[in-house]
Amino acid sequence: MTFRLVLVVACALVDPDGRVLIAQRPEGKALAGLWEFPGGKVEPGERPEQTLIRELAEELGVAVEEPCLAPLTFASHAYDDFHLLMPLYVCRRWEGTVTGREGQAFRWVRPDRLRDFPMPPADEPLIAHLVDLL
Numbered sequence: 001m002t003f004r005l006v007l008v009v010a011c012a013l014v015d016p017d018g019r020v021l022i023a024q025r026p027e028g029k030a031l032a033g034l035w036e037f038p039g040g041k042v043e044p045g046e047r048p049e050q051t052l053i054r055e056l057a058e059e060l061g062v063a064v065e066e067p068c069l070a071p072l073t074f075a076s077h078a079y080d081d082f083h084l085l086m087p088l089y090v091c092r093r094w095e096g097t098v099t100g101r102e103g104q105a106f107r108w109v110r111p112d113r114l115r116d117f118p119m120p121p122a123d124e125p126l127i128a129h130l131v132d133l134l
């Protein structure tokens, strides 16, 4: 049996009050309407940390700094047509103001309230790690 493995990176931006940013996947994308830790697919030739920097600039208009980037944990999920592998990074320092550059909604949420938001199946198991960390 073969399967397609897709590497996606995701980031928990954490503000000085310990709240975590989640963004709502916009209409027209897979899993539209669900709340996620922002990020996206690693493109050929990219290091995952570069992907994270690129995706957060594209989606949220912020510049995260490489030194703050180390995976906290990894998520995986088997979709119908591919297997997702997704490291979660945590970042407390960035430049710029978060903006929904793709028209998406976003919210800053206390870790113990993250379960109130419907998330993609890969993201849900990550909540417990954030609750432990923060």
Ligand code: 9L3
Pocket: 008, 009, 010, 029, 030, 031, 036, 037, 038, 039, 040, 041, 084, 120, 122, 123
């Ligand atoms: N995905 C799931 N949780 C996340 C992210 C950033 C992505 N936190 C899933 C949704 C898509 C795939 O990974 O099926 C690729 O993501 P994107 O490039 O559409 O953001």
Ligand code: MG
Pocket: 038, 039, 040, 041, 055, 059
């Ligand atoms: Mg994305």
